[in-house]
Amino acid sequence: MNDTAQQRPIRVLLAKPGLDGHDQGAKVVARAMMDAGFEVIYTGLRQTPEQVSRIALDEDVDVIALSSMAGSHLPFCRKLKPLLEANGLDDKLWMIGGNLPAQDHDALRELGFKGIFPTGSKLDAIADYIRENVA
């Protein structure tokens, strides 16, 4: 795989979008990503789309991952997409996990969130997906 070509560990931004405070899942994923050898920048709660895209740019991350539990994933991602594009972050890997009903997956993919990991996803599957998809 391409991880041998990496000059540095893969950098993952893990963000909690919107107002939802349920961060147990995000913190579990953050630990799993650290155990997988990635560098993890966890934002803490209540991030706006502007904050997420700003941190992604400043931290020069390879992966932008959102954890959303309260049903506001679509409006949030619609706002985030143009901001990420404006910051030249379209070539990064965009991911989202959490309470994501199946009927929303196509809309999320169309918005550029290629990695979709609904509740019940396995931690190793998330790490493998990142390794396989970070160029």
Next chain:
Amino acid sequence: MNDRAQTTVKRVINESGLEVQPLYTAEDVAASGGDAMIGLPGEYPFTRGIHREMYRKQPWTMRQYAGFGNPQDTNQRFKYLIANGQTGLNVAFDLPTQIGLDSDDPLAQGEIGRVGMSVDTLRDFEIAFDGIDLEKITVSMTINGAAAIAIAMYLAMAEKRGYDIKKLRGTAQNDILKEFIGRGTWIFPVEPSIRLVGDTIEYCAEHAPKYSPVSVCGYHIRESGATPAEEMAYAFCIARAYADEVIARGLHVDEFAGRLSYNFNIFGNLFEQVCKFRAGRSLWAKIMKEEYKAEKPGSMWLRMIAAGGGGGLTFEQPELNIVRGAYYALISALSGTQTMALCSYDEAYTIPTEYSARISLRTMQILIAEMGMTETVDPLGGSYYVETMTNQMREKMEQIIAETDAQGGIVKLVSEGAIQAKVSAQAYKMQRDIESGKFPKVGVNCYRNDQEDEHPVEFHPYNEDDARVQIESLNRVRAERDAERVTRALAAVGDAARAGTNVMPAIVEAVKAYASVGEITQELVKVFGRYQEPIRF
């Protein structure tokens, strides 16, 4: 422990870290501390229940979490649940309301009415509870950061409708310390947040003495990764922090402790849960009597809502969650809870639909009507296993409380993020244990379905129009209200906050003037500031 244990059988350690023997006898009860803490229901130390006759006299209150969209829709859902036999309401608020934002706040966009009902002003409470008899149905509100405002609105609404506030019953969750650990709807920093909880307890003790201003939540601490023993121990540490705050103001423990209530979680091993509650009941009584010198029995009662926890449900084979829910309800009944709230089978996905909420309600009704669960008190009392494990769980909880105190106390540990780091490390370990198959989970790591699920979970439809309707309603209230009275009332909130006096009287006046949740919160933020969470792993 006993020599009858077969050395060849696999060792079993429960989630709380206690070893489970293959067989228990009277010797084990004696070795674990004996019968000293068992007693009788309705008598100190209340291990077997806080009332003498328990469900024989009155079954548990059934209270399902409900609320969605705007106050009009929520009012309809409340009436539906009541018509189906529900005996208490548990109000869900949307996230902007929970963290003190008005519906027209830019940060509220996309979140209005999504996980609960949207509240901006007293008008919304008037709409949501229209036609509901507040003496027949007790109302519990799941709100924490903005709880002082919600309590003020509830009391003001009831008073406007002619109820005697002195007799009004109800509960607000209002446990902010656990929000820093688990649920995240904090607004202000830790110290002023505790002060606000103190203000509500003190205010209700004087003005609404039957109202329960706090429900201390082990529930969310458990959901975040705490063991059952830690869930109880941390909840007691938090309750002591609130009690200390109120006692420092000069109130006697017996003036408020009887209105403290608890919210605990049920998932995991049946016997560990039952022992957790029996142990917790006697430990809280002991803390109140020995540490706080409470004299009234009511001050020593662990009055609780035991809620089937979403943390035990699975995304896989969701219909199995109906079965889990039924077991959770059974545990809850065997535990002697005052109130039962049962998770719905789709809760791993979404907030409950009317259909799934009704299944949960019927599950509890089956226990009462068909299973004989209300006929005798503490039916597991006297079991060698249950009494031994109850004693051991109590000792474990005391040990966790002592460790927490030795490390500087719960307030310090929460402020530093230490409890958060501990429980999230445990949640990670548990997730790994489930994924590796070490911790069995049916449908997840064993007995999986090979094919795709043929019964997809339905989602409660979200009405995109809710936000617009809510903002229009807020604007109408703003246009109609007495602007000068609002300005005066808001200034008084800020003055009280700065002066260090109880802010509740000023908040009550402000809500009566139809000041909004966001406006009142803003006055408090000016004085208290906003919390910055420490991120620790």
